[in-house]
Amino acid sequence: MLFCTCKGQLRNNKKFFHAYFIQYKTYCVRVKILNFYEFLAENIEQIKRSSLYRKLRVFSSRSGPYVKYNGKKVIQVSSNNYLGLAGDVRLQRAVSEAVKKYGVGSTGSRLISGTHELHARLEEQIAELKGTERAIVFSSGYDANLGTLSALLGEDDAVYSDELNHASIIDGIRLSKAQKFIYKHCDVEHLRELLSENHYKYKLNLIVTDSIFSMDGNRAPLQEIVKLKECYGAVLFVDEAHSFGIYGPHGEGLVHELGIADKVDIQMGTLSKAAGSKGGYIAGSNDLIEYLANKSRAFIFSTAPAIPSIAASIEAVEIIKKAHNLRKKLHGNIKYLKKKLEEQKFNLIPSESAIFCIKFDDIEQTCQVSEQLLDKYNVMAFAIRPPTVEIPRIRLCTMALHEKSDLDYLVRSLSELLNLNRKV
Ligand SMILES: Cc1ncc(COP(=O)(O)O)c(C=O)c1O
Numbered sequence: 001m002l003f004c005t006c007k008g009q010l011r012n013n014k015k016f017f018h019a020y021f022i023q024y025k026t027y028c029v030r031v032k033i034l035n036f037y038e039f040l041a042e043n044i045e046q047i048k049r050s051s052l053y054r055k056l057r058v059f060s061s062r063s064g065p066y067v068k069y070n071g072k073k074v075i076q077v078s079s080n081n082y083l084g085l086a087g088d089v090r091l092q093r094a095v096s097e098a099v100k101k102y103g104v105g106s107t108g109s110r111l112i113s114g115t116h117e118l119h120a121r122l123e124e125q126i127a128e129l130k131g132t133e134r135a136i137v138f139s140s141g142y143d144a145n146l147g148t149l150s151a152l153l154g155e156d157d158a159v160y161s162d163e164l165n166h167a168s169i170i171d172g173i174r175l176s177k178a179q180k181f182i183y184k185h186c187d188v189e190h191l192r193e194l195l196s197e198n199h200y201k202y203k204l205n206l207i208v209t210d211s212i213f214s215m216d217g218n219r220a221p222l223q224e225i226v227k228l229k230e231c232y233g234a235v236l237f238v239d240e241a242h243s244f245g246i247y248g249p250h251g252e253g254l255v256h257e258l259g260i261a262d263k264v265d266i267q268m269g270t271l272s273k274a275a276g277s278k279g280g281y282i283a284g285s286n287d288l289i290e291y292l293a294n295k296s297r298a299f300i301f302s303t304a305p306a307i308p309s310i311a312a313s314i315e316a317v318e319i320i321k322k323a324h325n326l327r328k329k330l331h332g333n334i335k336y337l338k339k340k341l342e343e344q345k346f347n348l349i350p351s352e353s354a355i356f357c358i359k360f361d362d363i364e365q366t367c368q369v370s371e372q373l374l375d376k377y378n379v380m381a382f383a384i385r386p387p388t389v390e391i392p393r394i395r396l397c398t399m400a401l402h403e404k405s406d407l408d409y410l411v412r413s414l415s416e417l418l419n420l421n422r423k424v
Pocket residue numbers: 140141142143145166168210212214239241242270271272273279280
């Protein structure tokens with residue numbers, strides 16, 4: 001009896017394995033089991049075939065208007081080092097002193113062992129400059145956007161976001177459960193329509209926009225957006241990544257320059273661009289900061305920024321407050337470069353900042369121009385391509401430390417190169 005049962009079981013098991021094996025074979029044929037390394041290689045090949053391959057360009061000098069690349073001196077027109085503070089000796093000195101006194105690492109997350117008096121000082125200093133009750137510092141601007149939007153927006157809320165907002169805003173919204181409404185770039189009428197149709201359905205309506213768009217260089221229509229925010233009782237979040245340090249009487253940002261800072265509920269900025277250091281901040285009411293310190297996962301579950309970046313940021317904010325001459329020089333360069341580029345009738349995206357973009361019809365040509373600028377003319381300017389933007393472009397950024405002769409050289413090089421390309 002026992003023998004019979006075992007034989008029966010054996011037969012059943014065989015049947016089962018046979019059926020399983022057939023199923024597995026069909027699955028393999030259908031899906032073609034993924035080989036991880038083949039998957040990576042195929043993807044990279046595909047990226048290369050579409051001219052979308054990106055490689056890291058390694059420079060080896062102090063950051064400034066010129067950098068050393070591949071052993072040669074090249075003019076830098078692609079950095080966000082607007083005021084030149086990334087290579088400033090005052091920041092270097094502040095970092096050396098802080099490291100000598102406190103060491104390097106912050107040793108833990110902000111809510112555990114990571115809050116040093118330098119973090120507290122930087123947050124007080126930012127709040128004072130921005131004229132808000134409080135500020136909170138994140139490890140990067142990316143984290144500040146991601147950590148704030150995902151913490152604030154729940155499933156009963158709606159977010160209204162410009163279609164060209166920075167990736168960190170898009171990712172923050174993706175992480176939230178809110179209903180999202182994407183309005184056409186800088187289109188106040190579209191935003192008004194979306195708000196009017198939807199605002200009453202949600203607990204919180206949050207409008208979010210870059211102040212200066214990083215890949216176009218134009219400004220958001222902030223004054224009109226403020227009117228809509230007030231009309232529909234919405235909350236306004238402005239990303240000042242490309243305006244902090246540059247606009248406003250003391251470099252506070254564009255919303256201060258426009259006199260609307262008190263209408264903006266959440267002022268976000270980065271310490272990684274004009275401030276020449278690393279980190280991001282949110283400035284706003286006491287309760288906003290308390291909420292984020294308790295709810296923002298990017299703030300809570302990450303080690304606090306290290307001493308060198310905090311010490312550099314403190315020094316940078318002090319400099320920014322009084323950097324009237326640097327700002328004057330930068331704005332002079334912006335005006336000069338704009339005029340020179342416009343004279344050449346390049347296919348420019350209208351700019352209202354230090355960022356200028358020349359559009360191209362195809363990705364390959366954009367990449368070629370960027371390569372040739374570097375190889376033949378010693379100009380470091382990058383090709384920006386999909387998926388970052390829809391239309392490929394060369395992005396140029398001027399800084400306070402560029403001389404007029406640098407900008408003349410840049411425009412001459414571009415003009416020569418683009419004429420050559422036209423003739424080919
Ligand atoms: C508009 C905008 N927001 C946020 C960020 C992210 O800032 P960070 O570089 O400090 O992470 C950037 C940086 O590229 C940006 O351009």
